[in-house]
Amino acid sequence: MLNFDPARFLRIQTGTVTIARDLGAVVGRLVAEGADSLFFMGSGGAGILMQPATDLMRRASKLPCHNVLCAEVVLTGHVALGPKSVVIMPSLSGTTKESIAAMDYVKARGATVISITGHAETPLAKGADHSFVNFAEDDTSCEMFYVTSLVAALAAMQARGERSDYDRIIAELAGLPQQLLAVKQAFEPRADALARAIAADGWHIITGSGAAWPEAYYYGMCILEEMQWIRTRPVHASDFFHGTLELVEKGVSVLVFAGEDETRPLTDRVIAFAKGYTDKLTVLDTRDLATTGLSADLRALLAPALLATVLERLSAHLEVMRNHPLVTRRYYKRVAY
Numbered sequence: 001m002l003n004f005d006p007a008r009f010l011r012i013q014t015g016t017v018t019i020a021r022d023l024g025a026v027v028g029r030l031v032a033e034g035a036d037s038l039f040f041m042g043s044g045g046a047g048i049l050m051q052p053a054t055d056l057m058r059r060a061s062k063l064p065c066h067n068v069l070c071a072e073v074v075l076t077g078h079v080a081l082g083p084k085s086v087v088i089m090p091s092l093s094g095t096t097k098e099s100i101a102a103m104d105y106v107k108a109r110g111a112t113v114i115s116i117t118g119h120a121e122t123p124l125a126k127g128a129d130h131s132f133v134n135f136a137e138d139d140t141s142c143e144m145f146y147v148t149s150l151v152a153a154l155a156a157m158q159a160r161g162e163r164s165d166y167d168r169i170i171a172e173l174a175g176l177p178q179q180l181l182a183v184k185q186a187f188e189p190r191a192d193a194l195a196r197a198i199a200a201d202g203w204h205i206i207t208g209s210g211a212a213w214p215e216a217y218y219y220g221m222c223i224l225e226e227m228q229w230i231r232t233r234p235v236h237a238s239d240f241f242h243g244t245l246e247l248v249e250k251g252v253s254v255l256v257f258a259g260e261d262e263t264r265p266l267t268d269r270v271i272a273f274a275k276g277y278t279d280k281l282t283v284l285d286t287r288d289l290a291t292t293g294l295s296a297d298l299r300a301l302l303a304p305a306l307l308a309t310v311l312e313r314l315s316a317h318l319e320v321m322r323n324h325p326l327v328t329r330r331y332y333k334r335v336a337y
Helices: 006-034 051-062 072-076 098-110 123-127 141-159 166-173 176-199 210-225 266-274 296-301 303-321
Strands: 036-040 065-069 085-091 112-117 129-134 204-207 231-236 253-258 280-283
Touching: 006 112, 006 129, 006 141, 006 166, 006 176, 036 051, 036 098, 036 141, 036 280, 051 065, 051 141, 051 176, 051 210, 065 072, 065 266, 072 098, 085 098, 085 129, 085 141, 098 123, 112 123, 112 166, 123 129, 129 266, 141 303, 166 296, 176 253, 176 280, 204 210, 204 266, 210 231, 210 253, 210 266, 210 303, 253 266, 266 280, 280 303, 296 303
Parallel strands: 036 065, 036 085, 085 112, 112 129, 204 231, 204 253, 253 280
Antiparallel strands: none
C-alpha cells in the first residue's frame, strides 16, 4: 500500500477506541449529574467532523445539542451556554487559536470543557476540565474525531434513558481498528483509478446526505481544496435539485458519497439524475465496504469513518500523482490560525 504503515494505523485507531470509551464514561456521568446542554465546538475541519454526532442527538435526544463555530461563538454568544453545559472541543494540534479563544470564553461562563487532541502538551489539552489525548496526524484524525464524538452522543443518550444499546456498541467498536484496516486494504486497488479521475478535472461537485454528508463537505474543503488546491462545490443532496443540478452536463465531475442511513434515497436520486447527464459520475458507497462484527445500525452511524478511511487511500495516490504533497500550503502560516 502506497505510503502507509499498517502498524501505525492500528496503534492510532486502537487509541481512538480507548479514549472514546473513557470519554463516553465522563459524558455519561456529567449528563446523569444534570448537564442541560451538549456543545460540539471545533474550528474548520474538526468542527465539521462533529456534525454526524450532533445530527444524531438532534434527531434522537431531547437534550439540546449544538455544533458551534469557535470563531463565531466568541462574537455572538449562545443563549444555551452556561454552567450546566458540556462543551466538547476537538483539535488535532491542540493549538488552534480560534479554539483556544473559544475555550477561554466558555470556561468563563462556567461550562465544563472536554478536549480531544492529538498532543498532550498543548493549550487545549492542558486547559480543558477533561482532556483526552491520542496521538494522530492528518491521515488518521478523521476516524478519531468521528468515533469519539459518536460515543459521546451515545453516552449522553444512554445516561438519559434514550438508548439501551451503549454497551453493545462499545463492545463492537473494540474490533473497529482491524475492520478499518481491512477496508483500506480492500480499497487500495480502486484508489489509484479514482485518484486519476479526480486529478483529470479542475473542479468537482461533491454531494452526500445524512451521516455521509459531513465527510463530503470535509473532503472537498479540507483535502481537495486546502491540501491539493483543487476547486470543489460541496452541496448537500437535499439541496442538489435546488440549483446545483443546472451545472451538470457532459464532462462535469460529480462525486457522490453514499451511506446506509434513512437518508439514502436522497443520494440515490442524485445518482439516478447524474447518470443521465454526465459521463464523469463517481460513487463512493459504504455498502461496498465489507466489514465483519459490526451491526447494521452501527455501520450506518460509522459511514463517515468508513468513507474517511478509504478516502485517505485516494489522497495518498493523488498527492503522488500530482506531485503535490498533502502538507503543502500557500497561506497557512500567514493566517496563523
